[in-house]
Amino acid sequence: MDRAPGLSVRLKLALSYAGFVTLAGALVLAVVWVFLRRYLSDGVIFTFSRFVPDRPDPLHAFAPVAAAVFAFLLVFGVAGGWILASRMLTPLTRITDATRRAANGSLSHRIRLRGRRDEFRELADAFDTMLLRLESHVAEQQRFAANASHELRTPLAITQTLLDVARNDLNRDTGELVDRLHAVNTRAIDLTEALLLLSRADQRSYARVHVDLSLIAEEATETLLPLAEKRGLTIETSGDITPAIGSHALLLQMTTNLVHNAIVHNLPEQGTVWVTTTVHPETVVLTVENTGERLAPPLVSTLVEPFQRGTERIRADHAGVGLGLAIVKSIAQAHDGTLTLTPRPAGGLRVTVQLPAAPPR
Secondary structure, rough: OOOOOOHHHHHHHHHHHHHHHHHHHHHHHHHHHHHHHHHHHHHHHHHHHHHHHOOOHHHHHHHHHHHHHHHHHHHHHHHHHHHHHHHOOHHHHHHHHHHOOOOOOOOOOOOOOOOOOOOHHHHHHHHHHHHHHHHHHHHHHHHHHHHHHHHHHHHHHHHHHHHHHHOOOOOHHHHHHHHHHHHHHHHHHHHHHHHHHHHHHHHOOOOOOOEHHHHHHHHHHHHHHHOOOOHOOOOEEOOOOEEEOOOHHHHHHHHHHHHHHHHHHOOOOOEEEEEEEEOOOOOOEEEEOOOOOOOOOOHOOOOOOOOOOOOOOOOOOOOOOOOOOHHHHHHHHOOOOEEEEEOOOOEEEEEEEEEEEEEOO
């Protein structure tokens, strides 16, 4: 924004200090003048002039001295105010420099203002925190864009290869080609829909209604029960009525993703998935646990990143597109909730989603 030039804050502070000091001095001199006028009678002034004939009376002598003191206070106030303002505004200069660096794209710079806590240091600490979050967010978005580009490029490259092979081999069976193209295209559509859902959750563009998280958990479990039975797994559901406020569709997608991950990343057979809902005075909790391989804590902390998987990136059936837990995290945050991942000592994963409880109707 273009603005007209004006006085600097340093000069304004200096003039303010000078004006305050000068005004205070003028008030003191005025009090002294009134005191002399009131308490020095004509007889005292006459006696003073009689015994000191070469000196003017005190009232006349006070005027030039007061003027000199007034001028000194004015100069001293301006100079001292300028120095004090310069020292006071030094932290603001560092904050302004960091702001310019951030505006030019340098988010790694930190102010790190030392000293005891005051308004400037609180502002600097808040700005450093903002820069840290921005840097982390930008890095996350860059990784997400790179991974999304890679994931979207893979089905397109496979499609291009299949079409090139079909064009060069006209005698090839088209039925097999159509089936493979259909599978690749379905995966591309699933990935695109997952990206759109993730964007929708981040933007919080949904209507908030009263929902029961326990009913949503039952609905998601019933939907995925055939997949669990196909893999020889058992799903156990329990819990209390858990009233919350949010989007039924997004919360159902969140729960479905959690149960789906618990089924896919489980033991080859005889595995178990536990889905539990609990209610607390101010929060409701959804917990999804599953048996499976033992997971290291450093690996678990990366599972919420987009396109990260707990095992090798194998294109097995129902393997997903690598956005399941990333979508769960975004939906939980969009509902002012938290997502916690904990490896189970016996193997597998425990995922806990904590959301604000709905107020009584």
